[in-house]
Structure formats: structure tokens, C-alpha cells
Amino acid sequence: MSRYVALGSSMAAGPGIRPAAAGAPFAAGRSARNYPHLVAEKLGLDLVDVTYSGATTANVLTEPQNGTPPQVEALDGSEDLVTVTIGGNDAGYVPLLFAAAVPRLIRRLPLIGRRLRDQLDPTARDRALVEVTKSLKEIGRTLRQRSPRAKVLFVDYLTLLPPAGTAAPPLSDVDVALGRRMADTLERLTGEAAADTGCEWVRVADASREHHAWSKHPWTMKLGIPLPGVPAPLHPNAEGMRAVAELVIAHAT
Numbered sequence: 165m166s167r168y169v170a171l172g173s174s175m176a177a178g179p180g181i182r183p184a185a186a187g188a189p190f191a192a193g194r195s196a197r198n199y200p201h202l203v204a205e206k207l208g209l210d211l212v213d214v215t216y217s218g219a220t221t222a223n224v225l226t227e228p229q230n231g232t233p234p235q236v237e238a239l240d241g242s243e244d245l246v247t248v249t250i251g252g253n254d255a256g257y258v259p260l261l262f263a264a265a266v267p268r269l270i271r272r273l274p275l276i277g278r279r280l281r282d283q284l285d286p287t288a289r290d291r292a293l294v295e296v297t298k299s300l301k302e303i304g305r306t307l308r309q310r311s312p313r314a315k316v317l318f319v320d321y322l323t324l325l326p327p328a329g330t331a332a333p334p335l336s337d338v339d340v341a342l343g344r345r346m347a348d349t350l351e352r353l354t355g356e357a358a359a360d361t362g363c364e365w366v367r368v369a370d371a372s373r374e375h376h377a378w379s380k381h382p383w384t385m386k387l388g389i390p391l392p393g394v395p396a397p398l399h400p401n402a403e404g405m406r407a408v409a410e411l412v413i414a415h416a417t
Contacts, residue, residue, distance in 0.1 A: 165208065165209065165210040166208075166210065166244040166245065167209070167210045167243045167244055168200070168207075168209035168210065168211050168243065168244065168245040168246070168247075169212045169213075169214070169238050169239055169243050169311070170199075170200030170212070170213045170214065170247050170248075171214060171215065171224055171235045171236070171246065171247065171248040171249075171250065172215045172219065172224075172235075172248050172319070173215065173217060173218065173220070173249060173250055173252065173253050174193055174215075174216075174217035174218065174219075174396065174399055175249050175322070175399065176198060176248075176249040176319070177192055177194045177198055177215040177216060178194065178195030178197065178198030178199070178215075178395070178399070179194075179195070179217050179395070179396040179399060180195070180390070180391075180392075180393065180395040180396045180399070181195035181197050181198065181395050181400070181402050181405060182195070183195070183196045183197070184196060185198070185201065188213075189216075189230065189232065191216075191217065191218075191230050192215070192216040192217055193216075193217035193396070194215055194216070195405070197402060197405060198213070198215065198400075199247075199400075199405050199406075199408040199409040200213045200215065201213065202409035203247075203409050203412050203413055203416065206409065206413055207245075207413060207416060207417065209244070212238050214232070214235045214238045215235075215249075216229055216230075216232065216235070217396075219250065220254045221250055221251060221254050221296065221300065221302070221303060222254075222299070224236060224250055225299070225302060225303060225306060239307070239310040239311050241310060241311060241312065241313075243311040243314040244313065244314055245314055245315050245317070245416055246314045246315070246316045246317070247316075247317045247318075247319050247366075247412060248303060248307065248316075248317070248318055248319065249318075249319045249320070249321065250300070250303065251299070251300055251350055251354065252321060252350060254295060254296045254299060255289060255292045255296050255349075255350060256283055256288075256289060257321075257346050257347065257350060258399075259283050260283050260284060260339075260342065260343055261324070261325075261335065261343050261387070262387070263279075263280045263283035263284050264335045264340075264342075264343065265387050266280055284339065284342070286342055293346070293349050293350070293353070296350070296353055297356075300318075300356075301356075301360055303357070304316070304318070304358060304360065304361025304363045307361075307363065308362050308363065315364065315415075316362075316363040316364065317358075317364050317365075317366050317415055317416070318354050318355075318357060318358040318363055318364070318365050319366040319368055319408065319411075319412060320350065320351050320354040320355070320365070320366065320367065320368050320369045321350060321368060322368055322369065322375075322383050322384050322400055322404050322407075322408065323347065323372040323373050323375065323376045323384075324343075324376060324377050324384050324398055325340055325343050325344050325347060325376055325377070325378075326340075326376045326378045326379070327373065327376075328341070328344070330378065332377075332378050334387065335387075347369065351367075351369040355367070364415055366408075366411050366412055366415050367411070368407075368408050368411055371407070371411055372384075372404070372407065377398065381403075382404075383400060383401060383403055383404030383407050384398065384399060384400055384401060384404050385397050385398060385399055385400075385401055386398070
């Protein structure tokens with residue numbers, strides 16, 4: 165049976181999509197119906213899923229996360245397929261959107277307000293994206309070296325925000341514009357990393373533009389309070405995971 169290793173953050177792990185993956189750490193938020201599991205099931209692959217909620221590019225490459233080793237340690241060179249969805253946590257993309265939903269009065273408080281304002285600072289976000297550029301390319305090079313015979317797929321993020329001119333309450337138009345610019349940049353950087361390192365790019369963001377969280381047929385969840393057994397806010401829902409799996413399968417076969 166061909167070996168498939170899935171790497172990435174919560175956008176690949178699928179927190180809140182039932183059922184949870186057997187044996188996965190609770191903090192990973194790893195679903196048995198995330199796109200790696202669906203792809204492996206459809207193609208008959210031997211899956212090693214090390215996706216982990218909150219993961220950064222450093223957790224993929226070099227840094228343990230909550231006692232688990234860096235995700236690339238799951239690679240042994242025998243893989244036929246590797247997927248990776250990463251970068252948003254480095255840039256602070258989803259945290260920005262959560263910060264944007266906090267009432268302005270709270271943003272003025274001394275301690276928490278400072279953190280929230282930093283999340284919403286365009287200059288700080290741009291600095292973070294510069295680092296993401298380097299890290300994504302390092303991931304591509306590392307995956308190609310560790311898994312030379314594998315098809316390596318960078319899988320970008322499902323579109324969360326509506327297009328310009330469409331409201332996304334409770335977020336302000338200014339904050340939505342910043343979030344949209346970050347999402348567009350992450351999409352572009354993912355594609356550039358794939359092209360520069362001999363990997364392939366699964367264009368999930370492009371395929372999901374009409375299925376943003378505020379659409380009639382969303383593939384992601386809106387802002388809200390995290391609840392047990394419910395897909396996490398601003399993360400893929402079950403339909404979104406199925407859509408991503410279909411896109412990955414199209415590239416893998």
C-alpha cells in the first residue's frame with residue numbers, strides 16, 4: 165500500500181469535525197473526516213496524519229509542538245504522496261479575524277488591547293508575511309529532499325472572507341480588507357513556494373471563492389464561540405473538507 169503523509173495546521177486537521185481521529189492528541193483537533201483521511205480512504209493509501217491545530221512552519225520543520233516531534237520527522241523517504249497546509253498561524257491570519265471581532269472598547273484596554281491592536285496592525289502582519297515567504301520555500305525544499313520519490317502538494321487555505329463589496333458582520337470593512345489582503349498574499353506565497361521547490365499547488369482558495377463563510381453554501385464556519393463537536397469557527401466544515409479532498413485527489417491521480 166502506498167504511503168501518504170499529511171502535514172499542516174488546523175486547516176488540514178479539521179478541529180470539531182466529528183468523529184475525532186483515533187489516537188490523535190486532543191490538542192491536535194484532528195478529525196477522522198479531514199481531507200487527509202478522505203483522500204487516503206478514496207485512494208487506498210496508508211495514511212500518516214500528523215496535522216496539528218496551531219502548527220506553524222517551525223512546527224513542521226524543527227520545533228516540537230506539545231511534546232510531539234516536528235512534523236517532517238514522520239517522513240522516511242518511502243512516501244508516494246505528501247500534502248502540507250501551513251503558513252496562516254505564522255502570519256496571524258485567523259487570529260487577526262478573531263481580534264477584529266472584539267468590541268473596540270476592549271481593544272482600548274491596556275494589556276489585552278495591546279495584543280489585539282498588534283494583531284490588527286497591517287505593518288506587523290506584513291513583517292510576518294515576509295518570514296512566511298522564506299519558511300514556505302524551506303518547507304518545499306525539505307519535503308523534496310526527505311521524500312524524493314513522492315508527489316508533494318502544497319494545499320492552500322479555503323476562502324474564509326467574502327469578496328470586496330460584500331459585508332462580513334461583525335467585522336468592519338477595514339478589517340475585512342486587511343484579512344482579505346492577507347489571504348490573497350498567503351495564497352500567492354503558497355503558489356510561489358510550490359513552483360520554486362518543484363512541488364505542486366492545489367488551489368483550494370481559488371476553488372472556494374463562492375463558498376466563503378458568509379455565503380449561502382459555505383465550506384467554512386463563520387465567527388462564533390467554539391463548541392464541542394462543532395467545526396471550529398473560521399475553519400473548514402465537513403463539506404469544505406470533502407471539497408478539498410476532491411481537489412487533492414485530482415492532483416494525486
